[in-house]
Amino acid sequence: TLQIEDDRTGLGIETLRRAMADNLFYIQGKYPEIATKNDFYMALAYTVRDRLLKRWISTTRSYVKNDVKVVCYLSAEFLMGPQLGNNLINLDIYEQVHKAVTESGLNIEELIEQEEEPGLGNGGLGRLAACYMDSLASLEIPAIGYGIRYEFGIFDQEIRDGWQVEITDKWLQWGNPWEIHRPELAYEVKLGGHTEPYTDQYGNYRVRWIPDQVVKGIAYDTPILGYKVNTTNILRLWKAEAPESFDFQSFNVGDYYGAVNKKVVSENISKVLYPNDEQVQGKQLRLEQQYFFVSCSLQNMIRIHLDRPGKSLATFHENFAVQLNDTHPAIGVAELMRLLLDEHQFAWEQAWDITQKTFGYTNHTLLPEALEKWSINLFGKLLPRHLEIIYEINRRFLDQVRLQDPYDQGKIARLSLIDETGDRYVRMANLACVGSHAINGVAALHTELLKQTVLRDFYQLWPEKFSNKTNGVTPRRWIVLSNPGLTSLISSKIGDNWIKHLEDLRQLESFVEDSNFRQQWRQIKLENKRNLAKYIQKKTGIVINPESLFDIQVKRIHEYKRQHLNVLHIITLYNRIKHNPDLEITPRTFIFGGKAAPGYYMAKLIIKLINSVAEVVNADPCVRDRMKVVFLPDYNVTLGQRVYPAADLSEQISTAGLEASGTGNMKFSMNGALTIGTLDGANVEIRQEVGEENFFLFGLRTEEVYALKTQGYNPWSYYNSNPQLKEVIDLIASGIFSHGDTGLFRPLLDSLLHHDPFMLLADYQSYIDCQEQVSQAYRNQDNWTRMSILNVARIGKFSSDRSIQEYCQDIWQAKSLTIELEE
Ligand code: 26W
Incomplete structure (x- = not known):
């Protein structure tokens, strides 16, 4: 018998191409010569939606009946x-649509990027x-x-x-x-x-x-x-x-x-x-x-x-x-x-x-x-x-x-x-x-x-x-969709069951000693970093080195999440280079992203501080590309999909006891980044799963935070007794990052020196020391890659499928x- 695919439900390449052309005409009211990219996106989206609706009707009927x-x-x-990319993955028609779209002279990635x-x-x-x-x-x-x-x-x-x-x-x-x-x-x-x-x-x-x-x-x-x-x-x-x-x-x-x-x-x-x-x-x-x-x-x-x-x-x-x-x-x-x-x-x-x-x-x-x-x-x-x-x-x-x-x-x-x-x-x-x-x-x-x-x-x-x-987080969006390179490498070794049963990633452990595999793993990370670098240059004009360590903190800006502790580390390195211009350090790119609540003054000041430090560090010839600082504007889900696959280091540095779980921590680790973090939220369990030797731990534990609070925490004593810390704080106060304005960051510094409710000063030295270990570890690329692979292999627990079950x-x-x- 002759099988003819319905234009609204068929999954063949030719049917998909025809359905798109049809939707372009009858929904957007356009023909290809005059259609905008958005028209083509809409035509494709309606083509996908038709296929979803077919399944939706069957689903609703079954729910009622049963x-x-x-x-x-x-x-x-x-x-x-x-929604578009995710629906293509879940419908399992990404490849067909890719071909159909290419045959129509279009680019699937560009169409996906059209979606707001x-x-x-x-x-x-x-x-x-x-x-x-x-x-x-x-x-x-x-x-x-x-x-x-x-x-x-x-x-x-x-x-x-x-x-x-x-x-x-x-x-x-x-x-x-x-x-x-x-x-x-x-x-x-x-x-x-x-x-x-x-x-x-x-x-x-x-x-x-x-x-x-x-x-x-x-x-x-x-x-x-x-x-x-x-x-x-x-x-x-x-x-x-x-x-x-x-x-x-x-x-x-x-x-x-x-x-x-x-x-x-x-x-x-x-x-x-x-x-x-x-x-x-x-x-x-x-x-x-x-x-x-x-x-x-x-x-x-x-x-x-x-x-x-x-x-x-x-x-x-x-x-x-x-x-x-x-x-x-x-x-x-x-x-x-x-x-x-x-x-x-x-x-x-x-x-x-x-x-x-x-x-x-x-x-x-x-x-x-x-x-x-x-x-x-x-x-x-x-x-x-x-x-x-x-x-x-x-x-x-x-x-x-x-x-x-x-x-x-x-x-x-x-x-x-x-x-x-x-x-x-x-x-x-x-x-x-x-x-x-x-x-x-x-x-x-x-x-x-x-x-x-x-x-x-x-x-x-x-x-x-x-x-x-x-x-947990969904591996469909946070690995398959956002990191196709890693997805196909993994599937070429262990098949693709892991996408539904993330614990199956454990099978990757047997490839850790395969140097060829490690080489491919590194290559994929490098490609992802190059893509992000291109994006950063387009959006901010900042040129970064894809070979440098990508050290990334993306999340809402909040004092308890301590983006400013990260900044203290950046300035510490900056001071070291200024004191010793020929210092050999592991080249790093510090990347931040996140929104502040519009009425949250301190959070907005932290954004200003990051950008101010970036301006000075990125322009200083003395630094010579050993450090770059980037604030990526408008961090959202779409941008997250570009960022996680390109990270080497995931910053999860909240004051212990304050981050309920965190979920970005899971997305980073799933994409092969190593974590520097406190014993907070799900970091505790991530570390347990990936192994303590594959996780950079620092800082006070929750009980120590509580104890210090009760016994009377005095941030001044840390400032006074730690010359390196003092120099960092004094440099911010000097106005060097604010065109000589010594008042600009005063509220932030006063808060740190006199109250420091999130105990940055107490955790400062431990954080700096731990970052030094990170820098050392990154110099051994082979071993770093081993740790990266083990992070992915052991992250299965953090699939949202497990949570939902x-x-x-x-x-x-x-x-x-x-x-x-x-x-
Ligand atoms: C009413 C103002 C308001 C708005 C939103 C208060 C609190 C919220 C949320 C509960 C904040 C939030 O998103 N919390 C985060 O929830 C994640 C998912 O469980 C956790 O991973 C984060 O640690 C937690 O900060």
Whole structure:
């Protein structure tokens, strides 16, 4: 029989080429002679999307038919990165498309680069959510990611005169081919107003919420395809609009402006991502965002559940496992209670039982300034019914606590959902703990610290609720897509099963002594470094030496992450060269990237410091190419994909006890970089896996940090007793990096000398010594390559597939379902 491939689903090269031409014509309305690169990108993206939709339909049908349990990942951020390349990998048609595109006279890499990335997240937490969506689909677990379709994502960063400047992120301006607008999938979300008690037809006490504003949430769906499977889950993001009906009153009295203004105010809710991480601001609009997307999502789950024949909400938790990605969606605990009590007439006890069985809570940070709390006043004005529900949850919860421990008033005050130590606040972490059956941290150390510090009282109350789920990252994006050279070398030796079973990388260990293999390994790294060097020259004009050691720190700029400790090392080397112009040092290129929260003054000053030091060092003839310093503007997922494969050294130098996990540390190591790091977050486990002889460890341990704090830490004594350190600090103070302005970096130096909350001075010498070991080790290229190979061979644990399997087993009780393609 003659097999003819459908233009919307076929995977043959000729079919793909025809489908692209067709989409160029019928979607973009262009023909090749006049089409822009973006037109071609769109044509290809729609070609890929058609193939995803085919799989999505089969997936949805199977989920309904098999009555599956669905994992719902609630997250205010999804930092997805560009979709085209990843979808080609997961569809397993990269090569076919490459050929089809080349035959059409185009360049696949250029087309992939056209895509504007959806920057709907700040950093670690948002990117983790994206890796987890990839693993859920790849493991064939039914899942929905729920979040907000921000019109403006994380700002674009420009550097002007060494300072960060924020530019609006207009990611939607050329259209988004990956999303499907579903205007029919809409929910109303109430805000403000007051509540009223009433008695229902059965004589039960009930409460009605009469809001003073209603907004409508509209779904936008993005298909998420798993790697070499048919499972296609959904990322469902909500956009806020004004409901038509709500304007009428204004129109009736002729208040046209007022009616339109209501629309504007409603649409503000999903307008822009808050660019702060690890720092709460307590803004009303932020609470509106959180409640808005959580309410839409829970209403959507309830509709899906009740659409299934014979289902009642009494079994909701058997069909839905809802994970709270930090406390940003924790209002969901009160919202599910409200929906069950007020809209579905459940009794309190049963509603509470369902709620607790439904939710799990993941904590991502120990920093006190990142723990969300809402002033009672603001909360009660916006969500009066939820405040009542929270008071009632709290009353019942504290009664239960008092039964166990009636005399410990301090403990009761700490466990309370309401902070009453000064102004009164709702504590979202406490709400999340009480309303969930499972609580987890994101690395072994972090989970231990959670149990000992911020969640100590909850741990004593319910030790069985706590578990660790060490973060992971997806090898599809972070190796296969971003490092094709390494991917084919690895696969040529051990086949390609490792892409789905990352532990299989262990088989690489048997090639460590193969000098030919090591040579190929080095060559690939060098190629990747050359590519990055080209990019750096294009973007910054700085010329770097690809043979030098690429020492890279990319992550959000934060004092606890200590980018300025890295700078202290750079200036230390600079001083050494100035003192001894003929000094033999291992040539290094120091590369930084990362955004600072727009209101975080110290972080912005650190960016200015890096650029100022770069300006002086790069221009100094005395340095003679032994050192270069680069600040890469606008670090994002796309740029990460260029950076990790080119790194020799990964900087993971946070103060011990403060980085919950880190995930960049895993991406570097997966691409053959060695780590210099403290015993913090997942560094501890990475070191354990790759072997301590393949990891550069320095600095105080968490207990030592705590001990030093308690005994009274005095940064001055380090400054006074360490001449090398003193010289570095004095050089910054001298104004040499600031055109003679001795005041510019004063706030940073004052903070270091008088408070140094992140203990840079205490860790300085240990860091410098460790960096010296790095420099020595790099001189033995053969041995360095051995260590690099062993890092990759032993990094399997940090696949997000492993993390997701643990969540499925221990928290979600979710099972995989293989999807067959329908004809
Ligand atoms: C409300 C302000 C705010 C916004 C974001 C507070 C806190 C956050 C996030 C929790 C910050 C964050 O992204 N934390 C990072 O989460 C990663 C994923 O688990 C970890 O790897 C990082 O160590 C942690 O800093």
